[in-house]
Amino acid sequence: MLANQEKDKLADELAITASVFTHAREGIAITDATGTIIDVNATFTTITGYSREEAIGQNLRMLETGRQSPEFYADMWQTVLNEGFWSGDIWSCRKNGEVYPEMINISSVKDIAGQVSHYVTLFTDITPMKEYQSQLEHIAHYDVLTQLPNRTLLADRLSQAMLQCDRHQLSLAVAFIDLDGFKAVNDTYGHDIGDQLLTALSLRMKEVLRECDTLARIGGDEFVAVLADLVRVEDCKPVLERLLLVVSEPVLIGQLVLNISASIGVSFYPNDGVDADQLMRYADQAMYVAKKSGKNCYHLLDMAQDKAVKVQRESLETIQSALNNHQFVLYYQPKVNMKTGAVIGVEALMRWQHPTRGLLNPTDFLPAMENNALSIEFVEWVIGTALRQISQWQKTGLNLPISTSVNIAAAQLRQPDFTERLTALLAAHPDVEPSYLELEILEKNALDDIHHVSTIMQACMALGVKFALDDFGTGYSSLTYLRRLPANVINIDPRFVRNMLDDADDLAIVEGIIALAKPFKRGVVAKGVETIEQGMALLQLGCEIAQGNSIAKPMLTRDVPAWVANWKPEESWNPDASWKI
Structure with a gap:
């Protein structure tokens, strides 16, 4: 009875094994110890194209493609002998000659004496997976x-x-x-x-x-x-x-x-x-x-030349980062009427609060932006910041026209939408009178393309904005072109003001600029007034508006209202003073 049960159990196990062999989704080939095929399953025939009858009696080498070297196969079979199995991906060839990739497992079967009697090879066609991997690799590369x-x-x-x-x-x-x-x-x-x-x-x-x-x-x-x-x-x-x-x-x-x-x-x-x-x-x-x-x-x-370009690029990137991170601030330097004592406005001066180098003046960073698009963004930032500050001052009862010290360089003036951008900035601050904004243009820049500059100035002045010619006297054709540039104000170059009491030529230039402004109905501002004596001399020459360190150094926004409230002109600037040049 027990023997029959064991026979039945063995028969069941054999039936299961046969079913697995027949219905497995993997291709299966059983070979003898020499690699000669003695049986294959249905999936084998589906994948390879060889019928069971065609495969039996053949060696597994019939599936080789030549893509792997003889040394590869020698190593593979040596591994099977040494370790009892080998697994990996190889290329095989179907009956119709088509080459395909397969994932393969080879295991050895030993007899009672421990000798290899058969090999069982299971393999799967991985063409879809390889195609997907190839697609991913293509996308990656x-x-x-x-x-x-x-x-x-x-x-x-x-x-x-x-x-x-x-x-x-x-x-x-x-x-x-x-x-x-x-x-x-x-x-x-x-x-x-x-x-x-x-x-x-x-x-x-x-x-x-x-x-x-x-x-x-x-x-x-x-x-x-x-x-x-x-x-x-x-x-x-x-x-x-x-x-x-x-x-x-x-x-x-x-x-x-x-x-x-x-x-x-x-x-x-x-x-x-x-x-x-x-x-x-x-x-x-x-x-x-x-x-x-x-x-x-x-x-x-060119290593030498291009190193300078690299330095400039890095400088521009640093400046752009500083602008994005709000490291730039505006300081304000008052402009006064030395005769009446009235504060007629302030000039906005850029400063960079550098995280490691401290407070930097415009000469430390403006040259790097010359003729670069960043300078346009920078100018807009200064104008926008100045307009916001005017608005805040007006709300506190401090009404000051303000001029920006940022030179409107040729790069900005050549922008076809300069006037439109300025219009948008003014529109963002409707409570600020456009006449409270004065833009300064370097005289030498204005002379580069006087017709275009004049057209832009006229368009901006139609909005109510005022213009000043900065560093006047340094150009080569000041007299010739003054009539063609519709500026409201002439700013005398500080270098002439600074040396006017020691240099007869500089004094003559200052006197000539003041005299030149009157028939053209231009206001005059003397910049760079550093001593009381310079102020007295300017008054005698007919220039009443001045700006400089002897009047006030550039100051933070919060300090402006108190300074305006407390400022008094020098007594020696009184019209009755008897001092002579």
Whole structure:
């Protein structure tokens, strides 16, 4: 009875084993000790395309593709012998010749004597998983829009190209490409048109590169080309010229004809750097030199020259950060009528509360912003801050017209929307009379394009804003152009005021400016009054309005009301004083 039960149990186990063999989702092949197939399941035939009859009697080697070397298979079977199993991913070949990836497990089966009698191989077709992995890898290494290599793949390609240069004693160039005018296209026509433009230009640039070169998109409108296998660094120039040409040619998108250009900065290996990051930084740095040179050009790295550009860029970034973090403040220096004692206004003077260097004057940071877009943002900040302060003073009963000391440089005046931006700033403070705002323009800047400057001044004055010509007397044609510049006030250059009692020429200039202002009906402000005697001399020459340290040094906003309430003019400035020049 017991023997029958054991037989039944064994029969059940064999039936289960047979069912698993038949219905398993994995392909199963059973071989003898030599690798000859003695049985396969249905999934085996489905995956490989070989019928059971075709497979039995064949060696598993019939599935090999040649993608793995003989040494690979030798190591694999040695592992099976030593450890009893092996698992991993390999490439196999179907009956129709199609190569596919599979995940495989091989186990050895030993007899009672401990000798290998059979091998059981289980495998799964992992083609879908490999395709998914390939898609993920493509996404990780290629730009979705242009299908060009991205920054990650670029780093790998660049490193490989550098090794190639070392082996063959050649050079390579890293060309950092930035599209000029792309932002305007995006802002005007939208991102869809911008994306189509990027795609079209990517194809153009790729077509003019050599087979050994790499073009990558690293973000926005920035691309990098790795120009490999250069015998001389000059060999890259024809490629750079072709890149500039294809980018500058019109691009037709629908009914639109778009025109932009490129600025390209180039660094070289092994000349300019020992690692990929350095080459990229240097090329980026050189690209900014190309932009400053007028765009639509390339610039080959010049370490000495480009170091200065890097310093300026870093300065601009620091200033921008300081502006964003509210490190700039306005100090105010009063302007007074020395004859009547009236405080007629204040001038706003910028100061930078630097976290490590302390309080900085404009001369420490304004030069870095010259002819840069940041200067426009800066001017707007100063005007907006000044208008807010005027509003606050008015609410406390202190009515002071205010002028900003920020020079409206040529870069600001050339902005086509300067008047519109000023209008918006004034509209944000409707309680402030526009006449309480006075903008100062350096005389020498005004003379650079007098017709345009005059037009802008007239448009702004129509809003009620006043203008002053600053540092007057330093220009070469003050008399000739004074009539054409509709300024309300002339500010005498402080250098002439400072030396007028010791230098006859400076005194003559001051006297001439004061005399010149009267027939043109211009007000006059003497800046840089540092002594009582200078004030007395100015009064005798007919100049009553003055500003300088002898009157008051620049002060914080909170100190202005008290100073205005307590200020009294020098007794010696009384009209009855008998002092003579």
